Amino acid sequence: MTAPEYLQLKAFARQDGALLALLWVSSFLLYIIGITNEMLGLAAFILMVYTPIFVGSRLGKFRDYGLEGLISFRRGYAYSVLVFFYGGVLFALAQYLYFAYMDNGYLLTQFSKMVTSDEARQVLQQYGMTEMMEESLKEMSTIRPIDYALNMLTINISLGLILGIPISMIMQRSTVKVKSEE
Numbered sequence: 780m781t782a783p784e785y786l787q788l789k790a791f792a793r794q795d796g797a798l799l800a801l802l803w804v805s806s807f808l809l810y811i812i813g814i815t816n817e818m819l820g821l822a823a824f825i826l827m828v829y830t831p832i833f834v835g836s837r838l839g840k841f842r843d844y845g846l847e848g849l850i851s852f853r854r855g856y857a858y859s860v861l862v863f864f865y866g867g868v869l870f871a872l873a874q875y876l877y878f879a880y881m882d883n884g885y886l887l888t889q890f891s892k893m894v895t896s897d898e899a900r901q902v903l904q905q906y907g908m909t910e911m912m913e914e915s916l917k918e919m920s921t922i923r924p925i926d927y928a929l930n931m932l933t934i935n936i937s938l939g940l941i942l943g944i945p946i947s948m949i950m951q952r953s954t955v956k957v958k959s960e961e
Contacts, residue, residue, distance in 0.1 A: 796865025863939020
């Protein structure tokens with residue numbers, strides 16, 4: 780890959796990483812709201828599961844418009860990993876801002892309400908997990924916003940390294956498909 784090709788790859792990956800971050804931020808916001816509204820929680824889950832499809836479709840657009848229909852597995856993998864990296868950085872920044880300035884303990888309060896409900900308390904007692912859940916909530920209250928953000932950044936980069944393989948394998952193309960004219 781030449782230097783101009785690498786610059787082009789990074790430019791497309793940055794743009795698509797920003798779009799991926801928007802997808803993840805939307806999913807995260809729907810998750811936060813979905814704690815009290817099950818339909819929005821389901822929508823958050825669907826957006827999260829849509830991630831590899833989204834990256835694959837963006838890789839297809841890069842292949843078709845930026846590379847004239849051809850892309851190797853290696854270049855596709857590099858693109859996918861960079862998209863996850865750039866998207867992960869922007870999403871981590873958004874999460875940090877949320878937890879540092881907007882959450883004010885909302886998420887922890889909602890988890891605590893769920894755990895202390897009658898149904899959850901019975902299940903936790905039945906499985907002997909009451910103490911563990913109390914310790915987990917106590918531990919969550921000590922985690923700093925930067926820790927949440929860095930944890931998600933690590934997860935998203937790892938996800939890119941793993942999901943980049945099947946995405947790139949599916950989207951690679953060594954010959955241009957010719958559209959038949961009828």
